[in-house]
Amino acid sequence: MSKRSSQYGRNLLVWIHVITSVGWMSQALALLTLMLVARLDPSVRDAAIAIARLLDRQVLAQLADASAFTGFMLSALTAWGYFRYWWVLAKFVITVAQLTVGIFFLDPDGTPLSIAAAALMMSAIGFQAWMSIAKPWKKTPWGENGTPKRLPTGSPRVFLACCAVPVTDLALSLVCGFPAPLFSLLATIGYPIWRFRQLRHLPAAPAPRRTSEPIQV
Template sequence: MKTSPRWRQSVVWLHVVSSVAWMSQALALVVLMSAGAPAMADRLDSVLLAPMANVSAFTGLLLAGATAWGYLRHWWVLTKFALTLIQLYAGIFLLSPALRESADTGAVAWPQVAGAALMASALAFQAWLSVAKPGRKTPWSPAAKPPTAPTWVFVAGIAAPAFDVTAGLLLGYPLPALELVTLGVLALERRRRHRRARRPSARSPRSAPAASSPGA
């Protein structure tokens, strides 16, 4: 099945834009917390940073799963995958609750500033990994290159974040619902593509028997 390069490039563009936004907003958190404005930092985190983090993580996971890069074929992709999961966990369960507490009390905790700075640094390192693509393939890299997903997967890579960000703004809190559903569907589609790639190719028709040699 053919894949539209335009839609794939659109998802790459969205991934780059959302990742830069996530990193710049993490730096803005450092500035706001250092300036003693925890309420503004909490507002920035909930309204802008969290949705951009979701979009960046979603598009990165989708591009890895929908293209030949895969999740486990290259060390630099696997490193980005691990760092993304760590940052999402730290942001949702550690940094965001701490920012809400600081907004309520008006007190600035320096571990929060350090956490936001570490997040921005990790995102900058991930950007370098995307450009340099260092390292070799992992031991879990399959011999055959995974096929690229069909166009509808990349269309969903644009539509799902647009829907979730809009819904989150209307509801007042991040809601990556359709993005999670899309990743689940992508996992099923990826398994189907692997199965198709492993199927033996159809045998070519047998050649006609060779003509008997002269004098036979």
């Protein structure tokens, strides 16, 4: 494929990541608002909690899965990698923590714990946006010593395939009746393993410049 096609696929993946990240943050704000209303006005508590749970399971969960997947793949498909830079690693850990807590432990029921969780989720997404722009801190020990070579950018076909994964997962979720990010999980784990095996014998190259990669939110 041409350089223009490569840039198109990359830009499209960045666009999906930005849109879903903003949507995730917006839904966290919506949950926070609904739960505060439920707590302050008992007459609408049941309705507010019902709407919050609907948004959480049918909208926020889908946006969170798509945002996390596209963010992970923008790291895996570029020279940043998952664990080579502290700011990328911090985003990785925060995202995994958000997904784990949101899926397995929290329910938007209007309790102080759920209200605090929604506020923290929204704040964490904002902090991740700042890290994506500022790119603070240096390389991790894995970036300095473990894999000093520059990681090449993924092919245009892989970028375009990653753009289709969230749509495929959404269709699967509609069939199942609940969020089912199966293909996102397979790609997030499988592609870096495959690429690591392909790159083990590549020669070292200079580290990527700070302005050479797409902004992640």
